[in-house]
Amino acid sequence: MPDAVVNFSLLQRTCSLVVVLCFLHISVTLIYYMRNSDSRKAFVQNQQTPQMHRKLTEQKVTTEDIRLNRLSSVTNITETERKLETCPDNPPHLVGPLRVEFSDPVTLDLVRSDNSVLQPGGRFKPRDCIAQQKVAMIIPFRNRDEHLKYWLYYLHPILQRQELDYGVYIINQAESSDADSVAGEETFNRAKLLNIGYAEALKEYDYDCFVFSDVDLIPMDDRNFYKCYSQPRHLSVSMDKFGFRLPYTQYFGGVSSLSKEQFLKINGFPNNYWGWGGEDDDIFNRVASKGMTISRPDAIIGRCRMIRHERDRQNDPNPQRFDRIAHTRETMGKDGINSLTYTVVKVEKDQLFTKITVDVGKP
Template sequence: MMSSSNVMIDAGKKSSSQRTRLHKDMFIFPCRLRLILRIFVIIQIAFAIMCLYKTTTFSFYENDKSIINTSGHNEKVRNVRQFTPTGIGTTGTPLPLDRTTGTPLPLCPEVPPGLIGKVKIDFANYEMVQVEKTYPSLQNGGRYKPTKCTSRHRVAIIIPYRNRKGHLIQLMNNLHKILQRQQLDYGIYVVEVAALSEFNRALSLNIGFTEASREYDYQCFIFHDVDLIPENDQNMYSCPKGPRHMSVAVDKLKYKLPYSTIFGGVVAMTKEDFQNVNGFSNKFFGWGGEDDDMFKRLNNTHLNITRYKSKIARYRMLSHKKDSSVNNERFYLLRHTNDTWRTDGLNSLTYRHFKTERHRLFTYILADIDPSHPAYYTDRLKIVQESLQKMREDFNKTRAMESKGDNSTRLNSTSSEHLTKDKKHNKKQRI
């Protein structure tokens, strides 16, 4: 039999082992808890970093799919903003209400009463903030509508833009005064395509038309170069019955129309006419050609250009360096406009929408494209082949002309020889 002392020793050992186990368990539990907490904190930090990356990288796309293909042009309207309380007119368009009586405002006069004709252009260099303070009646996004009557025209002014901030400020400072005196319901959209590709004026205008159409029920669109300022407020920025060429007389061109088929600078078109011609071509990268292409589109759809008289449709062109990025493909593209205008334009427009910023004076839209996309790609090999073919034809024509010239000189020489012989023969006979 075991002594009592041995039993007590065994009991002490058991109790000490239980204590050590208990101490170990008590130590392991907080370690595990700390490990779990650390893992949880690491997961939270990783999740926060992912969210931050997502918001900074994809915040520009919160209102759009990353790629906008405008062949589905009539998709759901987005970014719709109500500017004032509205009623519904007989045509289904919203009519502004009188704030005091709550009744729809009457239509504005057909001829705005506040027009002054020739205006004095302000060429001073201002900061954007200074110009914004002079137009307290503007709503964000460069939006305006008359407060005492219902405008007869809902107009979007689309301005293609790249690296012309000074010009843009001067245009905004002078243009808003004229548009407000003309009692228009208007919005100004400044469109920039990211600088990874060459400047494409026509493509920017197509994007501006698309984005503005999604925001508001505009009736017509005025496509406006940033360096042209109107000199007369009777040059109406209203909706025309047919396509209107507005910049008829420009000071840098001695206030004369360069050629009768010109349709560039500042032009106005109704929404229906612009859609009928499938917008501008998307392939004119660099300077020149897109306005002549548009004239061909108008001609193919039997739309006639209208113009105001040169004493009214006058513009001052702001000085700038001549654009060196000339479009060397423009002649090839213009030769094929009649074959491509139905498939090259609004229905092939594909772009990535980066952001829309609403400033007091205008709405700024930044987009990007893939220049290698089929909508913008031009087959350079065909251009080279066509130019070589033209060179061959010109060479053959010159050779044919030279051969004709040689034959005529030979005939002339033989005839002169015969004449001299005849003269000698006649002289001999006289002698």
Template structure:
């Protein structure tokens, strides 16, 4: 009996020794694989779809700082480019083109200006943007590269509403786009047209845009089927504004929001530079397009509905008393007054997640 017990004890002891040896061998093998497998394998498992945007955002940040740009917004995200560079090689760019009509459109939109708008809230609503107000679809290749140009001075509250409504609309329209707010420095008389020329020139320094949307900061589209992109003819987008009872005020009207391709804009030598104060520059552009054999295209009145933020006339933007005289001589002045003769000085470039704001000195009348 005692001998049998001793045999059993010996058997269990040997079994325990074998089990401990197997466990040790397992740990050694696991440790070997852990130390030899590339860290990029684990990085891929953690990767989120938006990583490429985050890397691009940091790239814009470093590029701006390298040019001596002062950043004023402390809410910008900071990423480790060294670690992120491992990720960027693993992101696959889409190869198929986006459809002509986006399947994401919802049609009529409720536009209200009664609630106070906060830029931090707008940023949280648009986490997929990269620095400078840039966006492109992640699942298809956009049909156009669109720069949106806003002439600006002392309209911060209006800009908040514009960014709140337009960013989601432009993303549903599946555009590869960037937002450029062109701010006139100083207190000289406002010159909308010249600021639009500046926006065109500055946007092309950053990206190969082929379409340009020129928009006042106080006009919001009420239907996302009113696509902010260019066509074979210059396109007028704000055709049915509440300010005018949702009717076109006159046939030649080309104000508010308009779209021109790079080729169309160059063909007419851009906007005139000598319209200081309110009025006239849109009619001058209409004349330029007509003289170059182009016709204005428009969406229907229902799709082209827009809402304007009510406000009083800005100081230093009084009616231009010379506008009718200048309009009458468009044909004689258009070849020498425009993008080819544009002169200005960049004072500051601010890169925010929602926009690129460029402050410029455009001189005086």
């Protein structure tokens, strides 16, 4: 009998312990469930089908929600733009020396198909970085359609690899006596067309650099950057026409670049050089007279090829050029961008370029 009492007491204690443990388990479970009910609710909502979720959301959307969502979207776009870094000094897609040939014909349709990234007017800016400079390419032009095709064919890919924010402007000299003409027969005035290109380009965009290029010169190395430097830059320093040598130290012809500040410092280019020759030397004198020097790439990187051609009609050597060059310092203050006059005849926006036909007047 005493053994039975002992066994019963032991059984009673065991049962009591089990009851206590069960109570504790239930209590912990309830507490855990209550604390995580919000998370479970969110989880259940995330498992709903898109249709169910859309229906529930539509019931809760308010005008304020829409406003906040739009504001959030704009903020996200702005933050993405801010994350773009400035393009590097040495863009990663440059290839160096290039093979430049003029034996195979080139069509504008071919060039357009190869440059689908361009915006109307021959505009481009890199997508993955912010260009260091905004560059206007200014080409003085008349009756050089075949040359222009090669220039566009070679230069657009080069300028894009150089990661420039650029636009191409063809400044076409029309016959001053006929406002409807697109290919004039008046005496050619290269420097004045360059001034016009500067003025017209700034009407469209806040360019800070200007590259002035003859249409028949093609660079043979894409490391020859078509941009501006701390000093005016001569880019076509090693032309096949001159045996890949600089013809003389003061030579500043072919292709050059000046920043907006440098251009205004010399009052732009002269407007009174009619016919061939002299304006490049006048520009060199302007640069030197303002205490600036000409910078150049080395003779290897600065190589370029010229498309062979006969001299244009109405572009005979300027007989007054030597006298004008001798008086640059006296005339540059009143002959330049501050005295520029012209009339725009027509503006054409092509995918590859902006062509501006102008009446430049007569000598």
